[in-house]
Amino acid sequence: MVLKLSFACWDYDRFKAIEDGRVRPEGIELTFLNYRVEETFFRQLRFREFDVSELSLSSYVLTLNQDNPPFIALPVFASRYFRHQSMYINTNSGIKKPSDLRGKRIGSPEYQMTAPVWQRGIMEDEFGVPINSVEWFVGAIEPSPDERISKVWHSVPADVKITAIERGKNLSQMLADGELDAIFSATKPSSFDGKTITHLFPNFKEVEAEYYQRTKIFPIMHVIALKRDVYDANPWIAKVLQKAFEKAMDIGYEALEERAALRYMLPWLDDHYEETQRLFGEKKYWKDGFDENKHVLEKFLEYSFNQGLAKRKFKPEELFAPNTLESYVL
Missing domain, CATH: 3.40.190.10 (Periplasmic binding protein-like II)
Structure with missing residues (x-):
């Protein structure tokens, strides 16, 4: 059988x-x-x-x-996936180094997504940016007629501020317009131009290689x-x-x-x-x-x-x- x-x-x-x-x-x-x-x-x-x-x-x-x-x-x-390369910033936000993210506004499609969990953990572990030191925004990366909602119910820490973006808005455009300072995601926002909207780590390949060699974490x-x-x-x-x-x-x-x-x-x-x-x-x-x-x-x-x-x-x-x-x- x-x-x-x-x-x-x-x-x-x-x-x-x-x-x-x-x-x-x-x-x-x-x-x-x-x-x-x-x-x-x-x-x-x-x-x-x-x-x-x-x-x-x-x-x-x-x-x-x-x-x-x-x-x-x-x-x-x-x-x-090494996820240092999937952190994006608006250079007009005054972010020169990872620790500059403290006090900033960061968007992610879902708080519970695997990529942002890794990214937030790395920011806290390696660069002294606790998750409660920034303001989080969740919603669709790109224009969509539907509201992005979490596929699995989860709680959130009481001391962490998480806001769902308004219907009709998207994280990519919000980053370009300066409503967000950064995006932690799996995908690259369409507003990425390598100039105003660019990588938090321009040399991400070297950063990720060093991270692996030190931690053995892929x-x-x-x-x-x-x-x-x-x-x-x-x-x-x-x-x-x-x-x-x-x-x-x-x-x-x-x-x-x-x-x-x-x-x-x-x-x-x-x-x-x-x-x-x-x-x-x-x-x-x-x-x-x-x-x-x-x-x-x-x-x-x-x-x-x-x-x-x-x-x-x-x-x-x-x-x-x-x-x-x-x-x-x-």
Whole structure:
């Protein structure tokens, strides 16, 4: 008997072999649904439409606040991203260095989004900008007929000021107009011009490289999660899916290493790939698995709790199906 499951996720290179069927989880028939992340997150968090899906790490942690959490994750990380490069400022706001953000007005699409959780934590840890030292504004980055609202309910700290922007406004234009001093986000605002609206860290590549070399943190953005009732009925699927994702990752690396013809539209892919390996100090730098990422998860969970999101400081192992926590050899 083959178990049929739906799997909603963007078509990442590391999952391509699962999408096209080169890797098939034993005993499972996966229907791959290629949706952009915002659609997947909204539909899964609001309506629980998929058996398996990509989820925001922050939103997933918030679901653990519930008495009966609806999902359980695998230590498989669909998206990772250094987020220093995704902090944008209006240069007319007098911001010359990160500590100048104290007392400023900062916009984010949602307070609970994973990217801003990392960004706020880094600002407090590394640059002395506590979350209660600025005023936060939440809403759509770009013009939208709909109001941007959080996909998951959450509380906010009493000493942190968070304001929803007016309907019809958007963070990108507010930054350009000087109504905001900065934006912490995942996406680049359309008002970015590299002059008036630019990066908080103009040399973000060097800053992020130094951050990694010092902390060994490659920030996790998204996890793969199962609906908990599907997992409870078939606990074996967690380990089988984990093994399939590991095989797909290996195939993704093979595509990066191919030199007979370019698989990706990057003329100097070989140089960039080797530079990244040197920075990380190892050939396979994008790693799934619990042990390899426990320190990254601990830091995120610390940030989530300190920022008033997680109801308590969860332990990393509480996030995942128990049978996926131990390393294994294929």
